Amino acid sequence: MNMKVDLCGVTLKNPVMTASGTFGAGEEYSEFVDLNKLGAVVTKGVANVPWEGNPTPRVAEVYGGMLNAIGLQNPGIDLFIERDIPFLKQYDTKIIVNVCGHTTEEYVEVVKRLADQPVDMLEINISCPNVKEGGIAFGQNPKTVEDITREIKKYAAQPVIMKLSPNVTDITETARAAEAGGADALSLINTLTGMKIDINRRKFVLANKTGGMSGPAVHPVAVRMVYQTAQAVDIPIIGMGGIMNAEDAIEMILAGATAVSVGTANFTNPKVTEEIVEGIAAYMEKYQVNDIKELVGAVV
Amino acid sequence: MQTKFEEMVSVIRQEEIADDIYSMWLKTEQIVAYAKAGQFVSVYSNDGSRLLPRPISICEIDKEKGAIRLVYRIAGKGTAEFSGMRAGMQLKVVGPLGNGFTKKDKKAFLIGGGIGIPPMLQLAKELDCEKQMVLGYRDELFLTEEFEAFGKVYIATEDGSAGTKGNVLDAIRENGLTADVIYACGPAPMLRALKEYAQENGIECWISMEERMACGIGACLACVCKSKEKDAHSNVNNKRICKEGPVFLAEEVEF
Numbered sequence: 001m002n003m004k005v006d007l008c009g010v011t012l013k014n015p016v017m018t019a020s021g022t023f024g025a026g027e028e029y030s031e032f033v034d035l036n037k038l039g040a041v042v043t044k045g046v047a048n049v050p051w052e053g054n055p056t057p058r059v060a061e062v063y064g065g066m067l068n069a070i071g072l073q074n075p076g077i078d079l080f081i082e083r084d085i086p087f088l089k090q091y092d093t094k095i096i097v098n099v100c101g102h103t104t105e106e107y108v109e110v111v112k113r114l115a116d117q118p119v120d121m122l123e124i125n126i127s128c129p130n131v132k133e134g135g136i137a138f139g140q141n142p143k144t145v146e147d148i149t150r151e152i153k154k155y156a157a158q159p160v161i162m163k164l165s166p167n168v169t170d171i172t173e174t175a176r177a178a179e180a181g182g183a184d185a186l187s188l189i190n191t192l193t194g195m196k197i198d199i200n201r202r203k204f205v206l207a208n209k210t211g212g213m214s215g216p217a218v219h220p221v222a223v224r225m226v227y228q229t230a231q232a233v234d235i236p237i238i239g240m241g242g243i244m245n246a247e248d249a250i251e252m253i254l255a256g257a258t259a260v261s262v263g264t265a266n267f268t269n270p271k272v273t274e275e276i277v278e279g280i281a282a283y284m285e286k287y288q289v290n291d292i293k294e295l296v297g298a299v300v
Numbered sequence: 301m302q303t304k305f306e307e308m309v310s311v312i313r314q315e316e317i318a319d320d321i322y323s324m325w326l327k328t329e330q331i332v333a334y335a336k337a338g339q340f341v342s343v344y345s346n347d348g349s350r351l352l353p354r355p356i357s358i359c360e361i362d363k364e365k366g367a368i369r370l371v372y373r374i375a376g377k378g379t380a381e382f383s384g385m386r387a388g389m390q391l392k393v394v395g396p397l398g399n400g401f402t403k404k405d406k407k408a409f410l411i412g413g414g415i416g417i418p419p420m421l422q423l424a425k426e427l428d429c430e431k432q433m434v435l436g437y438r439d440e441l442f443l444t445e446e447f448e449a450f451g452k453v454y455i456a457t458e459d460g461s462a463g464t465k466g467n468v469l470d471a472i473r474e475n476g477l478t479a480d481v482i483y484a485c486g487p488a489p490m491l492r493a494l495k496e497y498a499q500e501n502g503i504e505c506w507i508s509m510e511e512r513m514a515c516g517i518g519a520c521l522a523c524v525c526k527s528k529e530k531d532a533h534s535n536v537n538n539k540r541i542c543k544e545g546p547v548f549l550a551e552e553v554e555f
Contacts, residue, residue, distance in 0.1 A: 024519035028543070031304050031517070044521075050535040057512040059522040061378075064349045066514065073521045075535035215351050244348075267514045268344065268351045270306060270394060 001284055002291040003277075005039070005258050007236055008159035008184040010120050012039035012094055012259060015292060016249065016277045019240050019263025020044055020098035020123060020163070021070065025084035026091070032270035035091040037277055042261060043084060045100035045125045048109040050076035054130060055207035060196045065215030065242070066264060067194050069130040069208035072100050077113045085117055094120040096161070100128060104151050115157035122158050124148070127165030127190035129212045139165040139190075142177035149181025159184035161238060164229075166218075167193050171225045172232035179233045187238035187261065188229060189222045214264040216242040223255045230256025230297050244268070246279020256297040304517065305330035306394045311385045312367055318442035320374040321415070322383045323359070325367050331395045332368050335361045337403075337423040338485075338508055338547045341370070341395030342516040345378050353394065354378045355513050355542070357485070359418035359443075360425070371418035371443065397516055398546045401506060405429050406480040411468050411494060412436070413486025417443055419508060423483055424450040432477055436468040436490065469493055479503065488555055495550035505550040511541045518543030526554040 003014040017040040018026070025043045026035050035041060053073025060067045074080070080097075088095045097119045101107035111122060126139035126148060138144050149162055162178040164171060166189035175186055191212025196205040222241020230237055239257025243249050244265045252260050265272045280292070289295060312325040331341060335358055342353030360369035374380050385391065401423050408429055412420040413436040424433060424447055433447045436456045447453045455463025456471035464471040468490060471477075484494050485508035498505030511523035524538040528551065531539045539545060539553065 022515070022520060024521075028515070028517045028519040031302055032306060044519075052536045052538060053521065053524070056522075056524060058524075059352070059512050059514045059520070061350060061352045064351075066351055068514065068520070068522065070521050073524070073534065073536065073538060075533070079535045216348070264351060267353070267516075267520065270515075270517070 001281065001289070003281060003284070005292060007121070007238070007259055010094060010159060014039045014277050014280065015253065015259040016273055016280070017096065017238065017259055017261045018042050018266070018273060019261035020125065022263040022266050025080070025087060027087055029266065029270060033274050035088070035093050037274050038093045039259060040094035040096050040120070041088055042096040042123055043098055044074060045072050045098040045128070046074045046077055046080045046110060047072065047100050048077055048106045050074065050079070057205060057207055060205040060211065062194065062196055062213065062217070064217035065213050066267070067196055067206060067211030067213050068191070069206045069211035071130050071208065072128055074100070077110050081113065081117060085119060089118055096121040096123050098123045098125050098163070100125045102131070104148050107148065107152055108155055111152050111155050115155065119158060121161055122156055123161040123163050123187055124152055125163050125190070127163050129165070129167060129191060129193045129210065130208060136165050136167065139174065140168050142173045145174045146177040146181040149178045149183050153182040161185040161187050163190055164188040165190050166221060166225055172228055175229045175233050179235050183235060185236045185238060186229060186233065187240060189218070189225050189241045192218055192221065214242065216244050216248070218242045219244075219248055223251055226252055226257050227255040227299070243276070244272070246276045246283060249276050249280060250283055250295065253292070253295045254297070254299040258296055303334050304394060304397060306392065307331055308390050309393050311387055311389050311391065313387050314383070314385055316383070317371065318440045321371065321442055322374070323369060323371045324382065324385065325369050326391070326393065327367055328393065329366060331393060332361060332363060332366050335368060335396040336400040337426045338401035338419055339396040339398045340546060341368070341393050342397060343370070343382060344392040344394075345381055346391070347381060350378050350381075352514055353516055354382070355397070355510070355516055357419035357508070358396065358422060360422050373415045394516065398542055399544065401483055401547050403427055404481045404504065406504070408432070409434055409472070409477070409479040409482045409484070411482060411484040411486070413468060413490040414438065416484070416486030416490070416508065419485050420483065421446060432479060434468045434471050434477070436471070436486065437462070467493070469497055482506065484508065491550070492555065498550055506547055507550050508546045509541050509548060509553065509555065510546065513542055516542050528552055528554060
């Protein structure tokens with residue numbers, strides 16, 4: 001039984017990865033999860049300089065999901081290279097670094113700094129709904145998506161995954177734009193912009209007023225978008241959005257995802273990523289699937 | 301070395317000790333072995349629509365019986381669910397989390413305000429020095445008698461129904477109390493006032509902070525507070541309450 005997947009020339013031992021922003025750089029969860037068992041660890045977004053992020057409260061629970069407005073707090077690329085990459089290199093897993101910025105130049109600066117680093121892929125966050133400049137400002141317009149992808153590809157030493165926003169009318173437009181700009185893969189979906197109001201205090205629950213919604217309540221939206229995108233582009237897709245268990249992961253793969261990222265579920269069950277790897281293996285055994293590639297886009 | 305554990309624990313017993321305030325003893329094997337005063341646990345809902353664990357401070361640790369006690373207030377649907385748990389029912393708990401109190405051998409104030417009172421009970425048990433407990437309530441008292449087993453207890457109530465009318469600082473002043481170290485947990489305005497009081501009087505002051513959390517283990521960066529100096533981990537002036545805290549030296553944090 002083969003669970004290995006090929007993602008733009010990088011071989012993952014299985015299709016299960018962590019979703020950026022939910023797993024830090026792996027250190028905290030390594031007390032609960034054997035990182036050697038994961039296909040890849042996708043790190044929290046890192047910028048050219050440290051970012052303080054948004055005021056608190058930064059998270060709120062909603063029915064079947066949560067909102068977050070962390071605001072991409074990160075220690076900056078210098079400390080990340082010095083501390084977080086060496087930590088992850090101790091494990092037999094692939095390292096995918098999520099990159100954020102306010103401007104094209106800031107993204108490019110991080111991408112250049114990572115060129116000689118032992119990381120396997122880059123995931124470019126052009127879809128964070130919680131920062132005013134950069135992030136989603138790039139991700140909602142096909143033209144800017146194509147331009148920034150092309151610019152990043154000029155400097156990237158590793159394959160480039162563009163992370164797409166669901167906060168658009170038609171995600172296949174931004175997906176095609178990223179492909180036209182030279183993206184090696186796509187990851188989707190980032191969070192859906194939401195809001196929660198405390199009716200007793202008549203105040204916004206999040207200091208940022210709005211936050212990105214994630215969790216099982218967004219899963220069907222994500223499955224639909226992965227399916228649509230898989231019909232529209234030829235590059236591989238990493239599917240994410242509310243994956244809570246192996247069943248959800250398999251659904252995403254059947255919709256057209258080559259690999260999957262698990263995010264919010266880590267908060268509900270710190271061991272969930274490992275359990276999903278086991279659950280996918282059990283599913284393959286049950287249905288006598290010899291190679292996981294047979295499942296990719298296999299919905300009829 | 302693993303110091304945090306995910307455990308399915310069973311409820312030993314639970315009772316409502318004041319209006320909407322519950323005391324729940326849980327049978328644990330691993331968590332109890334590592335737990336200390338000032339730490340907390342993440343308690344998970346059995347309802348799949350509620351994804352995030354509820355961070356609840358540890359009120360008491362009984363290493364012999366392998367049990368921890370949580371005293372919490374119903375603040376929403378998750379804690380309401382916990383309050384309905386009966387003996388023998390199971391809950392998923394991760395812990396112990398956070399740093400806990402740094403115990404000093406100095407004449408101490410143990411100060412709790414409202415639902416910040418429970419973690420001070422375990423600290424009262426562990427601290428082997430002269431200590432004065434100052435407890436602030438809105439109106440209804442809880443845990444007061446249990447604190448009396450460990451030293452002199454001073455009470456403040458907002459409505460004046462017991463002890464000093466006012467807050468914990470009013471009780472300290474009214475009783476002419478002094479100490480060389482403060483340990484405190486409670487609402488932000490109380491902690492802010494204590495930080496100022498400690499600075500004015502040159503007293504070492506440890507405060508336990510709270511914030512809305514998601515992961516509870518330091519990965520998601522939801523529960524940060526502002527720090528005076530740049531934090532070594534975050535590389536900015538933010539500290540993670542769940543990881544570097546929840547207990548901080550008051551002068552280290554800004555809130």
